[in-house]
Amino acid sequence: MVPLEHVLVLASLLFLVGAACVVARRNLLMIIIGVEVMLNAAGLALVGGSLYWRNLDGQALVVFILAVAAAEVSVGLALVVLAHRRRRSLNPDDFKMLGGSR
Amino acid sequence: MTFASLIFYLLGLVVLIATLLAVTARNLMHAVVHLVISFVGTAMLFYLLGASLLAALEVIVYAGAIMVLFVFIVMTLAMPVSGGEGWRYPLQWLPAGVLCLVLLVAFTALLAAGPSVAQPMSLASASPLDLGVYVFQRYWLAVEVVSFLLFAALAGALYLGRKSRTERQGEGR
Numbered sequence: 380m381v382p383l384e385h386v387l388v389l390a391s392l393l394f395l396v397g398a399a400c401v402v403a404r405r406n407l408l409m410i411i412i413g414v415e416v417m418l419n420a421a422g423l424a425l426v427g428g429s430l431y432w433r434n435l436d437g438q439a440l441v442v443f444i445l446a447v448a449a450a451e452v453s454v455g456l457a458l459v460v461l462a463h464r465r466r467r468s469l470n471p472d473d474f475k476m477l478g479g480s481r
Numbered sequence: 482m483t484f485a486s487l488i489f490y491l492l493g494l495v496v497l498i499a500t501l502l503a504v505t506a507r508n509l510m511h512a513v514v515h516l517v518i519s520f521v522g523t524a525m526l527f528y529l530l531g532a533s534l535l536a537a538l539e540v541i542v543y544a545g546a547i548m549v550l551f552v553f554i555v556m557t558l559a560m561p562v563s564g565g566e567g568w569r570y571p572l573q574w575l576p577a578g579v580l581c582l583v584l585l586v587a588f589t590a591l592l593a594a595g596p597s598v599a600q601p602m603s604l605a606s607a608s609p610l611d612l613g614v615y616v617f618q619r620y621w622l623a624v625e626v627v628s629f630l631l632f633a634a635l636a637g638a639l640y641l642g643r644k645s646r647t648e649r650q651g652e653g654r
Contacts, residue, residue, distance in 0.1 A: 422523075
């Protein structure tokens with residue numbers, strides 16, 4: 380099998396792509412997708428470490444990452460729907476007025 | 482190169498390319514479909530690395546539930562194909578590139594500074610039963626906290642997603 384190093388390199392590359400997505404895209408949905416990609420990369424690194432050290436702690440942590448990701452996405456998408464209903468836009472630059480002026 | 486490592490590199494390539502396509506896609510629906518491929522590939526990687534229960538959970542939760550949620554939102558919001566983004570912000574990729582560079586340096590330094598992990602790992606697998614028993618014995622408190630978190634997320638999503646009173650009156654008229 381592959382050394383742990385290669386698993387970590389793959390996970391960090393995936394994390395980089397997710398971080399770039401969060402910073403570069405100007406769409407609320409794409410920002411949430413970037414966060415998902417980063418969480419997924421963290422899970423991959425944890426599973427690799429779990430195999431390397433023959434320890435189930437890493438896999439247990441990934442279970443909780445899955446649960447947190449599900450919760451985060453449900454609330455995040457509800458917020459996106461609310462924002463779209465208010466402004467008819469998904470561009471984060473359109474949401475810079477505090478207090479929701481009309 | 483053994484068969485397992487060949488599969489690992491192939492899957493890694495597929496996951497990386499699918500994720501890149503998802504991140505750069507102009508059409509939101511295309512992004513979601515590319516992301517499903519990426520998550521299914523990650524699930525196979527999990528299985529290869531010995532986490533069979535997590536592979537199943539990844540397909541069910543990530544590729545199944547979360548992506549279906551995304552598809553529903555993309556369809557119900559009825560946006561233009563580009564998601565209203567219109568690719569008007571090429572300059573946004575500049576800070577993203579800087580961030581990538583900084584993270585790349587940080588990850589390289591971390592890998593170089595850590596203990597040597599260059600020798601190949603041997604294959605192993607944790608049965609779902611083992612993982613389940615382990616989680617409920619060692620992390621039972623965290624399981625309870627996560628159940629609270631999911632309940633709070635359910636309540637929050639319901640509260641945020643409901644129609645306000647003025648909108649409901651507007652429909653009645």
